Amino acid sequence: MFKPVQLFADWLVYGLFGLGRDTLAGSSVNFFVFDTIKISLLLAGIIFAVSIIRTFLPPSRIREIILKKSRFSGHLWAAALGIITPFCTCSAIPLFLGFIQTGIPLGVTFSFLVASPMINEVALIMLFGMFGFKIAAYYALSGFIIAVVSGLIIGRLNLEHLLEGFDPSKKIQNISFGAEMPWGERFAFAREYTWDILKTVWPYVLAGIGIGAWIHGYVPENFLARWAGADKWYAVPLATLVGVPLYSNAAGVIPLVSALTEKGVALGTTLAFMMAVTGLSLPEFLILRRVMKVKLLLVFFGIVGAGIMFTGFLFNAIVK
Amino acid sequence: MKKIQVLGMGCAKCNKLYAAAEAAAKELGLPYEMEKIDDISRITEMGVMMTPALAVNGKVKFSARIPANDELKKIIQVAD
Numbered sequence: 001m002f003k004p005v006q007l008f009a010d011w012l013v014y015g016l017f018g019l020g021r022d023t024l025a026g027s028s029v030n031f032f033v034f035d036t037i038k039i040s041l042l043l044a045g046i047i048f049a050v051s052i053i054r055t056f057l058p059p060s061r062i063r064e065i066i067l068k069k070s071r072f073s074g075h076l077w078a079a080a081l082g083i084i085t086p087f088c089t090c091s092a093i094p095l096f097l098g099f100i101q102t103g104i105p106l107g108v109t110f111s112f113l114v115a116s117p118m119i120n121e122v123a124l125i126m127l128f129g130m131f132g133f134k135i136a137a138y139y140a141l142s143g144f145i146i147a148v149v150s151g152l153i154i155g156r157l158n159l160e161h162l163l164e165g166f167d168p169s170k171k172i173q174n175i176s177f178g179a180e181m182p183w184g185e186r187f188a189f190a191r192e193y194t195w196d197i198l199k200t201v202w203p204y205v206l207a208g209i210g211i212g213a214w215i216h217g218y219v220p221e222n223f224l225a226r227w228a229g230a231d232k233w234y235a236v237p238l239a240t241l242v243g244v245p246l247y248s249n250a251a252g253v254i255p256l257v258s259a260l261t262e263k264g265v266a267l268g269t270t271l272a273f274m275m276a277v278t279g280l281s282l283p284e285f286l287i288l289r290r291v292m293k294v295k296l297l298l299v300f301f302g303i304v305g306a307g308i309m310f311t312g313f314l315f316n317a318i319v320k
Numbered sequence: 321m322k323k324i325q326v327l328g329m330g331c332a333k334c335n336k337l338y339a340a341a342e343a344a345a346k347e348l349g350l351p352y353e354m355e356k357i358d359d360i361s362r363i364t365e366m367g368v369m370m371t372p373a374l375a376v377n378g379k380v381k382f383s384a385r386i387p388a389n390d391e392l393k394k395i396i397q398v399a400d
Contacts, residue, residue, distance in 0.1 A: 058370075058383075058384075059369035059370055060367070060369065063369075086384075088331070088333075089331075090328065090329060090330075090331030090333065090334070090371055091369070091370045091371050091384070093329065093360055094329075094360065094363050094364055094368055094369045094370065094371055095369045095370065097360065097361075097364040098364055098367075098368075098369035101364060165360075166360065166361055166364075167361070188391075189385065192385060192386075192387075192388075193385070290360070291360075
């Protein structure tokens with residue numbers, strides 16, 4: 001599918017720039033040009049498509065769908081719909097309250113709240129572009145299971161008394177737009193949204209791919225295996241802890257991580273790191289603090305963190 | 321008099337929408353009043369789950385986006 005892009009990269013780097021095919025500089029620059037174009041095309045195309053789908057599923061519609069489901073399938077639907085809902089920390093609170101105040105159980109709301117940032121289209125596209133389909137699918141599936149299971153556990157713990165700062169019984173107005181939107185507006189929305197995302201992520205993508213290309217060309221194979229190979233028990237927890245504060249750089253982190261994996265970091269460790277970057281973040285913690293007690297936040301972070309580490313260990317154990 | 325309300329809890333995009341909406345209203349040349357709604361219980365009461373959102377005279381027009389200037393003008397103009 002990306003054959004023309006490779007031909008272009010070859011022509012540009014080996015032809016126009018005159019770099020040798022077998023030189024380090026040549027292969028690094030070629031890698032950089034190819035990946036940058038490939039990732040940009042994927043990002044633009046897929047974000048646009050997802051944005052069109054989104055115009056059919058505004059949060060009020062998602063809320064209606066989840067409300068109609070039984071307790072257990074509610075978790076599955078919440079996690080699934082969380083995937084296509086964009087997550088921004090500034091919208092986390094209104095979304096959270098909008099769910100709780102219309103009677104969606106706390107646990108189901110958490111399934112949504114875990115899936116939404118962790119499995120987002122930018123992370124998935126980058127994983128697909130840099131690691132291939134299999135890894136992106138592993139990532140999405142593990143994230144989905146973590147979201148469902150964390151929500152189920154939180155629901156079982158009956159922690160509703162740990163909510164604060166709002167009145168959960170207050171009735172709220174149900175408004176809905178998007179359902180009768182004409183196609184022209186859907187396209188305008190998708191174009192706007194795609195452009196907006198690309199504008200924000202491109203410096204990270206370029207920097208990430210640049211550093212990745214450098215590592216790809218210049219760092220010796222298996223250089224990192226000594227410290228972060230599959231047999232190092234501390235690699236997964238460490239990767240999770242380091243990942244949490246890196247929220248805003250998810251787009252740049254993936255190309256970097258892809259290069260690190262190539263140099264010997266185990267796959268489970270990589271997945272744990274990625275999930276910690278996207279799924280748990282300090283800004284999210286601070287903003288959610290306005291509607292829940294610290295204890296509930298710690299339970300939430302604890303359960304999701306444990307799920308991430310479990311996934312990391314599991315993949316390190318089974319994928320050789 | 322149109323009361324233009326921007327809903328959001330102070331994130332960068334909310335401020336951007338506020339500025340864009342005010343610019344659009346000014347260009348239209350009709351009497352208007354700007355209001356910033358950053359109280360979370362008011363935001364959820366109005367049914368908004370994605371910020372920033374814009375309401376005119378208490379009616380929510382859109383959420384989770386920042387439309388271009390001419391679309392904003394149209395929205396403000398036809399709102400009653």
